[in-house]
Amino acid sequence: MPVFYGTTIDSALMLGTAGYPSPKILTDAFARSGAGIATVSLRREAGGGQDFWALIQSLEVRLLPNTAGCHSARDAVTTAHMAREVFDTDWIKLEVIGHADTLQPDVFELVEAARILSAEGFSVFPYCTEDLVVCERLLDAGCHVLMPWGAPIGSGLGLNNPHGLRALRAAFPDVPLVVDAGIGLPSHAAAAMEMGYDAVLLNSAVARAGDPAAMAAAMADAVRAGRAAYLADPMERTDMAVPSTPVIGRAFL
Amino acid sequence: MRITINGAPRDVVATTLAGALAEAELTGRIATALNGSFVPAALRGTTPIREGDTIEALSPMQGG
Numbered sequence: 001m002p003v004f005y006g007t008t009i010d011s012a013l014m015l016g017t018a019g020y021p022s023p024k025i026l027t028d029a030f031a032r033s034g035a036g037i038a039t040v041s042l043r044r045e046a047g048g049g050q051d052f053w054a055l056i057q058s059l060e061v062r063l064l065p066n067t068a069g070c071h072s073a074r075d076a077v078t079t080a081h082m083a084r085e086v087f088d089t090d091w092i093k094l095e096v097i098g099h100a101d102t103l104q105p106d107v108f109e110l111v112e113a114a115r116i117l118s119a120e121g122f123s124v125f126p127y128c129t130e131d132l133v134v135c136e137r138l139l140d141a142g143c144h145v146l147m148p149w150g151a152p153i154g155s156g157l158g159l160n161n162p163h164g165l166r167a168l169r170a171a172f173p174d175v176p177l178v179v180d181a182g183i184g185l186p187s188h189a190a191a192a193m194e195m196g197y198d199a200v201l202l203n204s205a206v207a208r209a210g211d212p213a214a215m216a217a218a219m220a221d222a223v224r225a226g227r228a229a230y231l232a233d234p235m236e237r238t239d240m241a242v243p244s245t246p247v248i249g250r251a252f253l
Numbered sequence: 254m255r256i257t258i259n260g261a262p263r264d265v266v267a268t269t270l271a272g273a274l275a276e277a278e279l280t281g282r283i284a285t286a287l288n289g290s291f292v293p294a295a296l297r298g299t300t301p302i303r304e305g306d307t308i309e310a311l312s313p314m315q316g317g
Contacts, residue, residue, distance in 0.1 A: 045312035048312075053312070085293060086283065
């Protein structure tokens with residue numbers, strides 16, 4: 001089970017709370033997912049905030065507020081301060097968006113914001129790319145978790161750069177790693193876990209499924225299977241066939 | 254005095270952040286920023302506001 005900043009979480013599935021057809025379906029999806037962490041956000045109070053607060057309290061999961069929509073370190077730091085007060089947690093999913101079409105993180109502002117927030121005592125979960133140098137800088141800045149994207153947020157494309165994600169796992173064997181963003185199918189989630197990732201964070205794959213609660217259950221199964229497979233030490237791949245039935249003792253016909 | 258709360262202009266008689274929030278009926282679990290800087294809940298009552306100030310009052314919302 002993943003350990004983030006000294007806290008053990010019972011599930012390797014982290015689930016977002018946005019875009020569900022109804023609050024009831026959100027609740028059902030969380031129940032079926034077994035997720036131990038829910039991502040949440042802050043927006044201008046327009047009447048729904050207090051009801052949503054009551055809803056997420058009822059989920060009985062750990063909350064991970066995000067800084068979604070921030071485009072600079074300054075915005076993200078201010079948003080983190082506000083989130084800490086509203087959600088009563090030092091945990092922050094740090095997002096600093098750098099590109100409108102891909103929602104790719106602005107890694108320069110991200111590292112700066114991570115440095116400031118870590119120094120202030122936040123437990124920073126940075127949404128980043130799988131770039132080894134950027135990840136190294138984030139660790140230097142005080143992060144003890146890395147959350148590289150699988151693919152652009154909400155795209156459902158899966159793991160765009162499995163080689164890069166594998167290299168990141170190999171480079172930082174002791175750092176909790178989470179694939180965040182881009183997962184569309186249980187097979188994507190399983191693939192990340194098979195690589196040795198500690199958790200996956202997804203939202204749209206469940207919320208935008210035809211049956212979100214059923215998809216949440218499928219994701220939970222996939223994450224469990226992927227983790228079990230990683231721990232079971234998968235066989236080596238070969239380019240040529242290797243007969244699985246013994247050749248010795250074959251009848252001469 | 255005219256200020257802006259959550260993007261909308263508003264005339265208030267209050268002279269503190271807490272007073273302005275009360276006039277705008279922004280209560281419950283919210284976090285506030287004045288002119289782009291976070292103001293902790295404990296300081297709202299003693300934080301003065303001035304003509305043209307911009308207040309953001311944020312509450313819990315769905316997020317990914």
